[in-house]
Amino acid sequence: MNTHPRPLVILGGTGDLTGRLLLPSLAHLLTAGRTSPHVVAVATDDYDDDGYRRWATDRLARHGDPADEACRGTVVDALSYVRGDVTDPEVLRAALEKAATFDPRPPVVYLALPNGLFGDTLSALEQAGVPDGTVIAVEKPFGVDGNDAQRLNHLLHRLVPEHAAFRIDHFIAKRTVLNILGLRFANRLFEPLWNNGHVDRVEIVYDEDLGLESRARYYDRAGALRDMLQNHLLQILALVAMDPPQALDAATLASRKADALRAVRAVDPGDAVRGRYGAGDVDGRKLPAYVDEEGVDPDRSTETFAEFVVHIDNWRWAGVPFRLRTGKALATNRKEICVHFRPVPHSPFTDDAPRPNVLRIKLDTDGMVLELDLNGENDPFDLERRRFETDPAAPPVPAYATVLESMLAGESALSISDVEAEESWRIVETVLAAWEADEAPLVEYPAGSDGPQPPASWAQRPDLRSAGC
Numbered sequence: 001m002n003t004h005p006r007p008l009v010i011l012g013g014t015g016d017l018t019g020r021l022l023l024p025s026l027a028h029l030l031t032a033g034r035t036s037p038h039v040v041a042v043a044t045d046d047y048d049d050d051g052y053r054r055w056a057t058d059r060l061a062r063h064g065d066p067a068d069e070a071c072r073g074t075v076v077d078a079l080s081y082v083r084g085d086v087t088d089p090e091v092l093r094a095a096l097e098k099a100a101t102f103d104p105r106p107p108v109v110y111l112a113l114p115n116g117l118f119g120d121t122l123s124a125l126e127q128a129g130v131p132d133g134t135v136i137a138v139e140k141p142f143g144v145d146g147n148d149a150q151r152l153n154h155l156l157h158r159l160v161p162e163h164a165a166f167r168i169d170h171f172i173a174k175r176t177v178l179n180i181l182g183l184r185f186a187n188r189l190f191e192p193l194w195n196n197g198h199v200d201r202v203e204i205v206y207d208e209d210l211g212l213e214s215r216a217r218y219y220d221r222a223g224a225l226r227d228m229l230q231n232h233l234l235q236i237l238a239l240v241a242m243d244p245p246q247a248l249d250a251a252t253l254a255s256r257k258a259d260a261l262r263a264v265r266a267v268d269p270g271d272a273v274r275g276r277y278g279a280g281d282v283d284g285r286k287l288p289a290y291v292d293e294e295g296v297d298p299d300r301s302t303e304t305f306a307e308f309v310v311h312i313d314n315w316r317w318a319g320v321p322f323r324l325r326t327g328k329a330l331a332t333n334r335k336e337i338c339v340h341f342r343p344v345p346h347s348p349f350t351d352d353a354p355r356p357n358v359l360r361i362k363l364d365t366d367g368m369v370l371e372l373d374l375n376g377e378n379d380p381f382d383l384e385r386r387r388f389e390t391d392p393a394a395p396p397v398p399a400y401a402t403v404l405e406s407m408l409a410g411e412s413a414l415s416i417s418d419v420e421a422e423e424s425w426r427i428v429e430t431v432l433a434a435w436e437a438d439e440a441p442l443v444e445y446p447a448g449s450d451g452p453q454p455p456a457s458w459a460q461r462p463d464l465r466s467a468g469c
């Protein structure tokens, strides 16, 4: 890692993402003994440098980890502010010039903005002119649909080479998600079984008990499918499904993941479910119905729950359904990948039928569980379910800290490639179109419940095998 990061220009410097995640992540890097960059924040709010530093101090006090308190002042001292519209080339030129006064090296320009602003901002950056060697980081979701993603890729490529375009998906920077690489490619045990000969179905679930959390401005236009499934959960699918890479460099990883995504069939809208939470109680907290949350437009029919089953048309995975599911305001935080193996071909046990093995890769805590059937404690000819669990590990480094560190170092292994972004839109576009045309019911579920159940017809469809984790 580079020990002296180059400057960081944050477009959207007073946004929720900056205050809630980016600034706290910089404090975390300092606490962990790393360095933090000079930051030039750009936004339209009426601040000067001191006013912005006060805003940042308040956000760090609200959202920072108490363990990082001693380092917050250092982050704040390295902040400066440019007031203006991020789609105005003059404003961007001023921000780039200010960054150069701190450090002559080309900066990282981070579009921490609503995705509707990406196109105009990239065009303005082109007019402003970025120094050679600049890295441009773009938040997720990358565009609003496939056409938009293509247009953004085109704009990005006019500005910087692909290796300097950093499309963010903080899930692939989570240690828990990167565990998939260690598990699959550092052990002999699993890879021979990692195919349709031995795996019956895979579930990738990210159920959250959090509701909207005052994010209507962004979320009400995105919804669960664009917010989570199109990017985070399809990236997990790509890591689970891809062929073994010969190395873990950015180009190899991107091409393995892109191959896996290319093989995913566009989702049939009949294999998808959408829902929206009503009023309810999540673990003692009362939540209003989503439509009554501040800033929500009920006419948008935004979904807060999305689930679908995808099929991967390749030799390794033909016939194995992958079920992806996520939702807000659900009863439990259930965040895991469940790999369900096929039953044994023949069982010598006459009393108990052995249950198929399940491997659970946890996505919130750093852990894995392998469920096996073993001989019972009392009667050796009985079977008993046993769980082999990893020991609890230290809390993972916040994913945004890892993302920032790697983009500041100019490493792109944790970035999404142009092809991956476009393929991921292709997979979900049929469902998006059907939902936008209101061709599928928007099922209301009470906050604090388990969410909508799959339609009864799914039970008759062997290709949608879906017993739940």
Ligand code: BG6
Pocket (backbone or CB within 6 Å): 208, 227, 399
């Ligand atoms: C974000 C989504 O990208 O990921 C949020 O916008 C979601 O809606 C979040 O809650 C989940 O990630 P994490 O790392 O906070 O669990």
